[in-house]
Amino acid sequence: MDALSMTRGGRKKARGRLQHMPGVALISVVALTIPLVLLELAISDSTVRLIPLMIILPALTAAIGTLRETLYAAVWVILVITAVLAYRPFPSLGDQVIVMALAFVLGVLCVLTCHKRIRREEESQRMRSGAAALQRQMLRPLPVLTDRVIVDGVCHPVEEDLLVGGDIYEAVASPYGTRLLIGDVQGKGLPAVAAAFAVLGAFRETAQREPTLTAVADALETAVGLHNAFAAQTGEPERFVTALILGVDGSEATQALSCGHLPLYLLDGGAVTTAPTGEPGVPLGLAELSAEPRTVDWFAFPPSATLLLCSDGVTEARDSAGRFYPLEERLWAWADVSPWDVAHDLADDLARYTGGSQRDDITALVVRRVT
Structure with a gap:
């Protein structure tokens, strides 16, 4: 669906x-x-x-x-x-x-x-x-199935106040395993959607071609830089993109490269842990501000486990008293919930927690290995 x-x-x-x-x-x-x-x-x-x-x-x-x-x-x-x-x-x-x-x-x-x-x-x-329709055309419908993983979840774009946001996701099968991307473009509206399109296009191309995640991240960095250069010529503000790139192959170990994005959660046997994704490097579009290269980390992703990837629309959601959404606490409470229901239950719980006031895109993806 x-x-x-x-x-x-x-x-x-x-x-x-x-x-x-x-x-x-x-x-x-x-x-x-x-x-x-x-x-x-x-x-x-x-x-x-x-x-x-x-x-x-x-x-x-x-x-x-x-x-x-x-x-x-x-x-x-x-x-x-x-x-x-x-x-x-x-x-x-x-x-x-x-x-x-x-x-x-x-x-x-x-x-x-x-x-x-x-x-x-x-x-x-x-x-x-119009912006929401364009965003729908950019993102593939869920669930997404590759030879390595199945990705399901929810992506609820905000369509109020400052127009739609810039959450993105993708899963691409490659000779090096499945490459996964979740990201969030700074800002909202059609300019943010344009930046999101630049990142998605670059990822879909390079994820199948480049043998390493660092090379994929470099290509995305170049794409954001070119987009910002064109935006500057037309008077639009430059934008950056937080992103998390994963590489899942036939081994139990999974690669992760973070470009300033939120960490992901590993749900396995009723336990909830934060998966190591290496040093959270600077967002895409800001590489020149850091002298440190982006690095790849590895973590165990057994067939019994579920990965949960979120955008900051989840973690920064607030209730009427201004309290942030307690994501990890909720995940522990859903230990017995089916993996395929976690993201949808999360979205419903967020709506109740915020009183239906959605201020940013809400994206939550669950990833399971194909067995």
């Missing part, structure tokens, strides 16, 4: 519908006018008038309501002000004219502001949808 098609699209749509319940903004404006009118009529002092305060009420619907609701709110406020002034006019006719003129002008401005807001939101939604 395509993991990207399993994103919580339904939940996001539900949240979007809740952000604007039809009629709420307009009802709120109507409800606010009632106490203002009652107070206005109850105050005997002719120098204290509350009715002019009503002219700002359509701004509420302009901020959160529809265009029609904003128009209705502006008309309602003008009618209420007109009725109150007819019953209890200002001592000066000029003051009445000023209040009515302000109510009309501000009502028109609120309608225009609402129109611009809705147009801007629609444009942002189109951009989010």
Whole structure:
């Protein structure tokens, strides 16, 4: 099944519908006018008038309501002000004219502001949808099967606020075994997707050609450097990419090369350990900042074990109190869970932990040897 098609699209749509319940903004404006009118009529002092305060009420619907609701709110406020002034006019006719003129002008401005807001939101939604569709085309559907491993999991791209993120993954069969990649591009939006595409393209080519993981990492470094050089010419900011590259062959030992990415977890027999991935070198695109070359480490990956690879959208997720998600604690609690359910249970648990507020891509992959 395509993991990207399993994103919580339904939940996001539900949240979007809740952000604007039809009629709420307009009802709120109507409800606010009632106490203002009652107070206005109850105050005997002719120098204290509350009715002019009503002219700002359509701004509420302009901020959160529809265009029609904003128009209705502006008309309602003008009618209420007109009725109150007819019953209890200002001592000066000029003051009445000023209040009515302000109510009309501000009502028109609120309608225009609402129109611009809705147009801007629609444009942002189109951009989010386009970027998400492009991201879906870049990443292979899960599960991915090679002659050495099977990779399954979830990849939930964030599609709110700053557009989609830049999580990437890939598994490539090569003469040297299966090469695995998980990475995270700095930033969000279409520029991040473009950088992700550059890394994926380079990995798919070099993973089959280069005999060592260090050579693969060097090729990815070159790809990010070329992308950044082109981005600088077009005024886009340069980006870096955290990545973890694995090499799985017929032996029990597995190679790992970290480019500033999170460590991976080894789940075996109910135990949870952090697999050694060597020194976490600098992210791709920042090699010139370090004099130390990237190195490869080895760790045991028996047929009975499961590897869990995550993006920082998992470890940096927070609850309402600002506490980070306790990933390792949760993994110990799922010792008896089927390996193929770990990533999906993790995604569901994250949604509960954060209250459905996803601020970054969430990628969790489980890797098992083909036996």
